[in-house]
Each structure stands twice: as C-alpha cells, then as structure tokens.
Amino acid sequence: MTKPTALEVENIESDRGVGHPGLLVVYLLLGIAFGIVLTRSEVVSWFRIQEMFRFQSFRMYGIIGSAIATAAASVAMIKRAKLKAISGEVIAIPRKELGSGIRYAVGGTIFGLGWALTGACPGPLFALIGDGVSVMIAAVLSALLGTWVYGWLRPRLPH
Amino acid sequence: MTTIVSGEWPWYVAGPLIGLFVPALLIVGNKSFGISSNLRHLCSAIAPGRVEFFRYDWKRTGAWNLLFLAGVLIGGFIASHVGAAHPIAISAETKTALTKLGIHDFSGIAPREVFNWHALLTLRGFISVVVGGFLVGFGTAYAGGCTSGHAISGLANFELPSLIAVFGFFAGGLAATYLILPLLLGGA
Numbered sequence: 001m002t003k004p005t006a007l008e009v010e011n012i013e014s015d016r017g018v019g020h021p022g023l024l025v026v027y028l029l030l031g032i033a034f035g036i037v038l039t040r041s042e043v044v045s046w047f048r049i050q051e052m053f054r055f056q057s058f059r060m061y062g063i064i065g066s067a068i069a070t071a072a073a074s075v076a077m078i079k080r081a082k083l084k085a086i087s088g089e090v091i092a093i094p095r096k097e098l099g100s101g102i103r104y105a106v107g108g109t110i111f112g113l114g115w116a117l118t119g120a121c122p123g124p125l126f127a128l129i130g131d132g133v134s135v136m137i138a139a140v141l142s143a144l145l146g147t148w149v150y151g152w153l154r155p156r157l158p159h
Numbered sequence: 160m161t162t163i164v165s166g167e168w169p170w171y172v173a174g175p176l177i178g179l180f181v182p183a184l185l186i187v188g189n190k191s192f193g194i195s196s197n198l199r200h201l202c203s204a205i206a207p208g209r210v211e212f213f214r215y216d217w218k219r220t221g222a223w224n225l226l227f228l229a230g231v232l233i234g235g236f237i238a239s240h241v242g243a244a245h246p247i248a249i250s251a252e253t254k255t256a257l258t259k260l261g262i263h264d265f266s267g268i269a270p271r272e273v274f275n276w277h278a279l280l281t282l283r284g285f286i287s288v289v290v291g292g293f294l295v296g297f298g299t300a301y302a303g304g305c306t307s308g309h310a311i312s313g314l315a316n317f318e319l320p321s322l323i324a325v326f327g328f329f330a331g332g333l334a335a336t337y338l339i340l341p342l343l344l345g346g347a
Contacts, residue, residue, distance in 0.1 A: 027184075028227070035231035037176050042247055047257075052332075053333055070175040085185065115306075130238075131268055154211075
C-alpha cells in the first residue's frame, strides 16, 4: 500500500465520516429544498443557459453572482465566529490544491462544453429527471461513464 | 403568492437562496457544498473496478451527499407538480437566435424536439444528451467540481483553482454555443 498523494486525499472530499445518523435526514431535506430552488429559479432550463451564454439577459449572472456573494459573506462570518457544526466539529473548509492548474483549465473547459450542450450542470441534471424530462436519465448515465473514464485515465492525465 | 408557488423567482431571491446552501451544509455537518462528487460516489458504489480513483469508502464519505442528491430529484418533482407549467420567459433576442438555429418548441423547460427519448437517435439529440452528459461527467471529475463546488463554494472561499475552473466553464460554454450548436441544431 502506497501512501495516498495529497491530490488523492483532497479528491475524496474530506474524509469526515458519516456523522450522526439523524443528520442524514437533514441532508435529504436540504436537497429537496435545493431541487425546488433550482427548478423555480429556472437555472435548470436549457433556454436560460443559452440566454446566459449569449449574454442576452442579466438573470443568470444575477443569480450566480448573488449566490457567490451570499455564500462568501456567510463563510466569512462562520470563520470569524469559529463556529462549530451541529455535528460537533469545528467548521474547516479544506483548500483546493492548485498544482499546475491544468486540471482546472482543461477539465473546466470540457465541463463547459457539456454544460452548454445538455443545458444542465450536475445538480440540474438530477432536478430535471424529477421535473419530468426523463431523457436526462440517459445524460446522467453518460455522465457516470464520463466520470468513470476520467478515473481510469487519471494516472495518465496532466494535473 | 402564486409567483412563489408556480412562477419563476426573481434573480435576487433565487441567487441568495442558492448561496445559503453553502453555510447550511457547513453548519449542519461541516460539509462542502458540491454536487459532482456524487458522480464519483456513484461510480465507486456501482463499478469501482480496479480503478484507484473509485476505491474508497463511498458510504462513509458520500452518504450525506447522495442523500442531498436524492433530495434534489424529489425537489424537482415537487416543484414541477405544484402550480401550472408555463414556458420559460427568455428574452426576445434569445428566442430569435434559437429559432434561426431550428428550435421551434419553446413550451418546455428544455426544447422538447431535442430532449426526448426518440431524439436520441438523431445526431443533435445524441450529441446534446449523451455526448453532453459524458463531457459533464468527465469534465467535472477532471476539474474536481462543477458550478456548485467551484463557481459557488470555491469562489465564495476565494480559491484560485476555482476561478481558473470557472473561466474554463465559460470558455467551453461559449465554444459550444457559438461553434457547435449552430452546426448541430441546424442539421437535424
């Protein structure tokens, strides 16, 4: 057994364990809320994604921008207050490792191509199945294959 | 009230609500908001093979996120069954541009003529759904995150890797919009 590299450790999110079983219900409920927000805000719509990439409406930029601002302000407050999570741990956000940066530029561009073609990023892909666009089941299966092929090629790809 | 139940939410309501999932997950269990990790967890659960990338305890690291993901699907179902369905009110310019590309049905959440099971047998349907899905899965795994993990969680924590990834998202999205879609949608 070789010691996992920093990249590997970072990649398995952060191994913080399952936590209290009762909290698992909370994640499900938060997910439901997220699915409703994604649908109602219409960020799941191929049409909205096209409007965004064609710079023909401020809407998507307003949504993403205000989401980042809200998240950034909350994260700053959590850090300053050194808050503990309900699960008991002190909240700590692991930094992403830059490396050569190639994986972010190339991987990001590949994802961007898929985002515009499907009109959906991973969250919306699943929300759309719930929304009744059942053909997105095929998109999800294909995305799983894509992730699998990445895992397989990973030792040979520049990061 | 009808807007809240069935209409589209304005950006200044939707955006901050989406952003709040970052602190919510941190406060509940010190978890980082990011959807695409689930694709890896699912691969690890279904077919890890001999691939090192998938050989880890997916239940331990991913159970919470897979439940979140299941919730997203249920939430989509709930949201689409409450209130009346209505077409997406995109701008007139976008509608004109898409009509020129050969999109005629604007009644759904995605163009019904491309996103249906029968259309998978056409070039544009196959590339939009199957090839597009593959690129989403491969790209997010390579980049280590998607819109939620990089654009929202990452940028909110001022991560340089996430900024590079987001530039990539847009480079790819613009290339697909201006170079691929005109060829693809035009030739049904």
